[in-house]
Amino acid sequence: MQKVRGIRGEVVKFGIVGLSGVVVNFAVFWVCNIGLGIASLRSNIAATVIAIATNYLGYRYWLYRDRDAASRKREITLFLVFSGFGMLIETGVLGFSQYVLGLDSNFEKMGAKVVGLAIATVFRFVSYRTWVFKALPETAPPAVESTSGQELAAQAELMLAAEQIRYAKAE
Structure with a gap:
């Protein structure tokens, strides 16, 4: 039962950090795509890269501050690799909805970002807690x-x- 409470707290904190990243992600996407007229996939990549940077700070210094930090170089490398895979998932869903399904309105793009982000979030949670921010023995x-x-x-x-x-x- 103690382990269930621990993971529930971890999921809540992961969600808080992730939610702040989502706000950054969507705000940067909106500014790039709608405000500056940059193509949606390029806007998504820029938004995701900025959100990844802000999320790392939250994960390392708040959520996983008690985890093994002996090898920061390894941690950052794995974080960037798994975050990159998450970005590919997000961008792939957006690209599929826009170029294959023809969903090109601003509302439809945002819907595709929500779906892609949800799938990528599950992937990131599992990979970060399993391989990036390893528990101390x-x-x-x-x-x-x-x-x-x-x-x-x-x-x-x-x-x-x-x-x-x-x-x-x-x-």
Whole structure:
């Protein structure tokens, strides 16, 4: 039950950060496409790139601040890769609706963005929590009863890994 509450809180925070990204995404899309007359797919890419940048700050420094940050370069690379796949999903849905289905009004473009963004959001949530912002390894408390040499070595490795992560966070 504790795990369900934890993931529910994570989903709510993910939604808050994501919602701010959606506002940025739609605002930039609207300005680029309607205000500046830039083609809808190009506007979508520009809007998504800006939203990705703002979302990273929310995910790293608010939602996943307690996750392993020992390898920031790896984290940012994976974040950009999975965000890029999400952008392809969004842009693909928009392009399909506009160029295949012929849905070209402003209202229809926004509807296609909503559908594409919903699909991409599910993909991003799973990939970010699974591969990008990895949870710190849990350290098991030392067992009171007698343990074998292999179990003792495994516990020592876990404790060492946790210490290395703490030192990495302190730097």
